[in-house]
Amino acid sequence: MTSAVPQVVEAKPHTPVYTMHKYFARRPWNVFNELITHYSTAEDIVLDPFCGGGVTVVESLKLGRKTVGVDANPLATYVTEMECKPLNLHFFQQTLLDLGQKIEWEISQLYRTRCARCGSEAVADWIEWDEATGRMLQVKYDCRKCGTSRMGIPKPHDLKLAKQINENFAKNVRQRKLWYPKTRIPIGDKTNSLLSKNVNFFYELFTKRNLLGLSILLGEINLVEDRECRDFLKFAFSSSLKWASKQSHLRGEIVEGWAMHAYWVYPKSLEINVWNTFRRRTQAILRGKRYSNEQIGKFFTPAENFNELVIGNASCLILNQNSTKLPFPENSVDTIITDPPYGGNVNYAELSDYWHIWLNEGKIIDKKSEVIINKTQEKGLEEYESLLSAVLKECYRVLKPGRCLVSTFNSRDIRVVASFITGAANAGFTLHPEGLLYQDPIRSYTTTFHAMQIGAFVGDFVFTFVKENARHVSYSRQSLVELKETLVASVAGAVAGEITEPQLREQAYRSLIPFLANKARVDRVACKEAVDFFEAKMKEREQHFGQLRKRIVAKRKRKFSRRG
Ligand SMILES: C[S@@+](CC[C@H](N)C(=O)[O-])C[C@H]1O[C@@H](n2cnc3c(N)ncnc32)[C@H](O)[C@@H]1O
Ligand SMILES: [Zn+2]
16 A cells, blocks of 8 residues: 655745735645655646645646646636746736836826825825725825835825715726626625625725726736736736725734635725736736746646546646546546535635636626535535535546545534545545644744634644555544543543643544544444534533633734734
């Protein structure tokens, strides 16, 4: 049997290729790089049926593996493709200059202000608003004339300009034949927070000024003749959307774009200059493409279909489709490295609509096949398990015998983890005897607000499953009684020490997971009993962990705000 990777390396922050464009829950590149190195050799075909932000695909190409990335979410496959494709940097910069000559002045005029020091006309970089009262709070600008960079209270000319732009918005749009998506916000677990505040259209997440800036910019990008440059300028545009909406805000003095796994307008929102943010995103694209040109370069050859990977020169197939039915033969893939959705942890499709509507004529994403727990989509744990199982079954079919499916996974809800394990076991996979490791998160990202929500797991388990031809082998000798004893001891130990709920879960899962993996196919009743037993034990201590959480959150919040 293939040896399992002995340990996982410490997670490193994203490389420039992954900071070009947001995607939710990207995994650490160096960890996936290590996994690919360990579980495959050059020219092997590495599949990721949930490719998301493209980490498996990009790292596979860097290592000279052929790769297939599949995702049901069109934003995921779009971002992945743009990460891999080469770009002529020189030509891109030239085209960007041409674009700037056409529209920089016009867009910048939307943000004109006056320098308080020298009196010259300046351009605001952002304007802060009070959402409740609609009052303008601050204007930040850099004066080109005297070099002043200042955050100041708004002056009458700032208020007048904003008012004028609002009043003339409809006329401007009509006269210039500007387009922006008019899509109504659909109901959804994540969108309901907007609908309940009477935000009914996606464009209401933007100020009228930014809507004008964005539509002028997009309209002009669409006119760029060169296909490659146009595609990457549009990618920079799409990347700017993270910053251009009212979901941006100040954290201390730091300007932060949309950083939550939820739609969220802060009480004090930022209106960031569209051209400035676009310029910054083009610089990020240049850094990312310089990196991918160097690291992948000509090795990236897109395939039209799977056959071209096997017999042709192609190296990369990216498919936007449901992974429950993959268009390749059985026993054809060498390794699967993946990261499925963890229950309803991140609502990828609902959140991605925000970008999709801008890139696809206002259309929203078809969410039918999404593996997720989502009330609006009428997908509970059972539906989630059944969808995830269908993908894992398909993975089993296409994987070569004796080879591995390696997957990161975690959830605060052990039933979600059990669904994943059951799905893998029922598909035919066996958990490798050394196939369970714990991966700490990227250290510098653990202080983000999302990770701060105690109870959110911050690290991942790395599972190695094997497609064995042999009948099911049981590696764990632990009985249900023994497991229960272990769990009771873990909970008691956690209560005695200052161990948080997530830390305890991490510890308990180390015995629960192998148990579930071994029993899933032979004793579902024992699996259910183990899960219910653990949850009951946790419930008994709910109050203790609740209080501990409150204390720690308060402490972290103090630290977080001090750092600004
Ligand atoms: C956790 S993300 C993957 C993140 C990725 N590993 C990375 O590092 O960027 C899971 C992905 O599964 C995708 N997905 C959900 N259901 C799917 C299905 N039925 N077929 C293919 N992809 C699906 C989601 O759209 C999402 O992008
Ligand atoms: Zn000045």
